[in-house]
Amino acid sequence: LPAAYLSRAARRGDLTGRLLRDPAQREQPYELYEQLRAIGPLAPGSLGPVTTSHAVAGEVLRSEAFGVGWDRSAAPRAIRWALEYGDELDATGVAEPPSMLVVDPPDHTRYRRLVSRAFTPRAIAAFEPMIRRTADELLDALERRADGPVDLVEGYAEQLPVLVIAELLGVPTDRREDFLRWGSAAAATLDPGLPLRRYVAAEKALRAMHAFLRGHFDRLRRDPGDDLVSRLVGLPGEEALTERELHATVMLLLGAGFETTVNLLGNAVVLLDAHRDQWNALRAAPEGWANAVEEVLRHDSPVQITGRNVRTDVEVAGQRFRAGGRVTLLLGAANRDPEVFADPARFDVTRANARDHLAFSGGIHYCLGAGLARLEGVVGLQALSERFPGLRVDGRPVRRDLQTLRGFEVLPVRLR
Numbered sequence: 001l002p003a004a005y006l007s008r009a010a011r012r013g014d015l016t017g018r019l020l021r022d023p024a025q026r027e028q029p030y031e032l033y034e035q036l037r038a039i040g041p042l043a044p045g046s047l048g049p050v051t052t053s054h055a056v057a058g059e060v061l062r063s064e065a066f067g068v069g070w071d072r073s074a075a076p077r078a079i080r081w082a083l084e085y086g087d088e089l090d091a092t093g094v095a096e097p098p099s100m101l102v103v104d105p106p107d108h109t110r111y112r113r114l115v116s117r118a119f120t121p122r123a124i125a126a127f128e129p130m131i132r133r134t135a136d137e138l139l140d141a142l143e144r145r146a147d148g149p150v151d152l153v154e155g156y157a158e159q160l161p162v163l164v165i166a167e168l169l170g171v172p173t174d175r176r177e178d179f180l181r182w183g184s185a186a187a188a189t190l191d192p193g194l195p196l197r198r199y200v201a202a203e204k205a206l207r208a209m210h211a212f213l214r215g216h217f218d219r220l221r222r223d224p225g226d227d228l229v230s231r232l233v234g235l236p237g238e239e240a241l242t243e244r245e246l247h248a249t250v251m252l253l254l255g256a257g258f259e260t261t262v263n264l265l266g267n268a269v270v271l272l273d274a275h276r277d278q279w280n281a282l283r284a285a286p287e288g289w290a291n292a293v294e295e296v297l298r299h300d301s302p303v304q305i306t307g308r309n310v311r312t313d314v315e316v317a318g319q320r321f322r323a324g325g326r327v328t329l330l331l332g333a334a335n336r337d338p339e340v341f342a343d344p345a346r347f348d349v350t351r352a353n354a355r356d357h358l359a360f361s362g363g364i365h366y367c368l369g370a371g372l373a374r375l376e377g378v379v380g381l382q383a384l385s386e387r388f389p390g391l392r393v394d395g396r397p398v399r400r401d402l403q404t405l406r407g408f409e410v411l412p413v414r415l416r
């Protein structure tokens with residue numbers, strides 16, 4: 001598309017619209033990102049400027065002049081109505097306050113501190129045997145189906161992260177099919193301009209999830225365990241979380257815990273199938289998996305987009321941002337910025353600076369689960385490649401119908 005047209009379209013608000021409506025753009029947003037990059041490090045968008053560069057996105061994420069403060073204009077219509085009419089929403093989503101993802105300090109600092117102890121490098125490393133065991137059990141089950149076609153998302157990529165986060169949080173793993181259903185509904189609410197029909201479906205699923213959590217919290221109050229959620233429901237006096245804060249926090253951890261990692265695993269398998277020499281090289285030298293996971297995160301980022309509000313007037317990349325405005329950050333475009341990554345469209349698991357990506361965001365909202373996601377990626381992919389070295393994509397993978405998250409809904413493979 002010509003730059004002038006794109007620039008006008010972006011100004012009219014067609015950028016997000018195009019991505020949402022046009023399946024071709026969702027399939028391959030990188031071409032659109034390059035066209036926006038040609039406009040400059042900041043391209044005009046419907047809700048305000050859109051970042052295309054790594055440096056500007058990084059600066060915005062780290063700057064105190066920007067906050068996450070929830071953007072009502074991007075919320076689905078049903079939420080806006082509820083807010084207007086003063087209804088108390090009982091179906092709080094992962095991207096609505098008081099989820100830490102969308103609140104600024106000091107609340108953000110308090111929520112994050114309460115849970116961050118469970119995600120220190122040492123705490124995560126202690127989960128490695130559990131992750132390995134879970135992966136092996138799933139692969140054993142796949143082994144029994146290995147003669148026929150298998151959907152790797154259903155059989156592995158979504159199962160591993162949901163089982164791991166459920167185990168880590170101490171929620172019953174036998175409800176995992178419910179979590180997957182609820183999580184995928186919650187994931188859809190991250191997209192701005194979600195059609196009302198899909199929002200209503202999401203809200204129904206979220207209500208069911210809250211009902212489950214209510215019962216679970218009650219059980220833990222009576223009979224606490226040694227897990228993170230037991231600790232959160234039992235916080236003493238001043239520290240105690242309100243019911244709403246508890247729901248938002250646990251729902252975010254649970255949802256963020258698997259809705260993103262499933263995409264990392266699926267995207268990795270598809271990329272390595274298309275670059276067979278790299279799959280084989282990793283089989284021969286498995287110590288390369290850690291960098292391979294970084295390159296997958298960079299090349300096909302599971303979270304493509306985030307946004308920030310302008311808190312105080314500020315200048316970034318020669319552009320003035322006025323307090324009250326909004327900026328959209330294309331993380332997926334930052335990770336393809338030629339100023340940082342040589343030949344950025346090339347997939348190379350040995351890329352020296354692959355880890356410089358912004359796939360986990362930056363600043364105070366830097367992904368709390370990054371260490372866990374990396375470990376699940378390395379352990380999960382290495383175990384898969386060892387068990388089924390001849391694995392091939394066999395049929396057309398189907399992308400998830402989402403804009404913010406990028407990954408596969410269906411991934412048909414032949415295991416042998």
Ligand code: HEM
Nearest residue numbers: 100101256257260261264303306360361365367368369373
């Ligand atoms: C925040 C990406 C896995 C928990 C974020 C953000 C991104 C992200 C981009 C920040 C968004 C923003 O700045 O607006 C990813 C990716 C993952 C992943 C790509 C997997 C490949 C996980 C896992 C957990 C998790 C396994 C486990 C609980 C969180 C939490 C936040 C967060 C709690 C909010 C942090 C805050 O607001 O301070 N993630 N994530 N994520 N992520 Fe992840």
